[in-house]
Amino acid sequence: MKIPKTYSVAVTGASGSIYARCLCRVLSKRKDARVHLLMSEAGARVVREELGQNVDIADGRSVMRGLIGSEPPNFRYEALDNIGAGIASGSYVVDAMVVIPCSMGTLGRIAAGTGSNLIERAADVQLKERRNLILVARETPLSLIGIENMARVARAGACVLPAMPGFYHLPKSVDDLVDFVVGKVLLQMGEAQSLFKRRMAREEQAD
Numbered sequence: 001m002k003i004p005k006t007y008s009v010a011v012t013g014a015s016g017s018i019y020a021r022c023l024c025r026v027l028s029k030r031k032d033a034r035v036h037l038l039m040s041e042a043g044a045r046v047v048r049e050e051l052g053q054n055v056d057i058a059d060g061r062s063v064m065r066g067l068i069g070s071e072p073p074n075f076r077y078e079a080l081d082n083i084g085a086g087i088a089s090g091s092y093v094v095d096a097m098v099v100i101p102c103s104m105g106t107l108g109r110i111a112a113g114t115g116s117n118l119i120e121r122a123a124d125v126q127l128k129e130r131r132n133l134i135l136v137a138r139e140t141p142l143s144l145i146g147i148e149n150m151a152r153v154a155r156a157g158a159c160v161l162p163a164m165p166g167f168y169h170l171p172k173s174v175d176d177l178v179d180f181v182v183g184k185v186l187l188q189m190g191e192a193q194s195l196f197k198r199r200m201a202r203e204e205q206a207d
């Protein structure tokens, strides 16, 4: 039997809420995973604009339904202002936290260690406890400030995993591009993934 894993997934206001949808749908099917779901106000706005779903961060059910399309029993919604939640404490073990997508604003506040909402505090806890923190940053082009913030969180132990799909798996659809990025996230979490093949395109062509 596999030991259950505990994860946090935070959705912030960068473009690409579709990545969060894909990751949450995969994790909703993993019976050995418990997931704390968080969303910033800007994250909800992007979900409304990009996924066309009317989510309200004051209503966790609307967030789960809008983002995932269901209320998975292994998911628990955490209100952004509940800085007393378990995941705000280092004694509550979260195996990996993923901020997906991660805005430059949230990245900068994590780099600064401000901890002004539950997403930033939970990320800070992952760093101070030397636990896995994966930031799926998305912006282009990048300012030097964004680049320096990425370097700063990377030095502190975070994995900066930009929403930057490859093309060597020969994608045919937007879903294929999303699967590539989310597959990379799952690998960083230590989870098995079958969203994309790890072989290089040239090897596939030789088959």
Ligand SMILES: Cc1cc2nc3c(=O)[nH]c(=O)nc-3n(C[C@H](O)[C@H](O)[C@H](O)COP(=O)(O)O)c2cc1C
Residues within 6 Å of the ligand: 011, 012, 013, 014, 015, 040, 041, 042, 043, 045, 046, 049, 102, 103, 104, 105, 106, 107, 138, 139
């Ligand atoms: C539709 C939309 C797309 C956005 N895309 C990005 C983006 O790709 N990267 C980014 O850093 N900010 C993006 N922003 C701006 C952030 O949402 C904004 O900086 C916000 O304050 C971030 O707040 P948060 O970090 O609390 O989620 C976008 C905003 C909107 C409305």
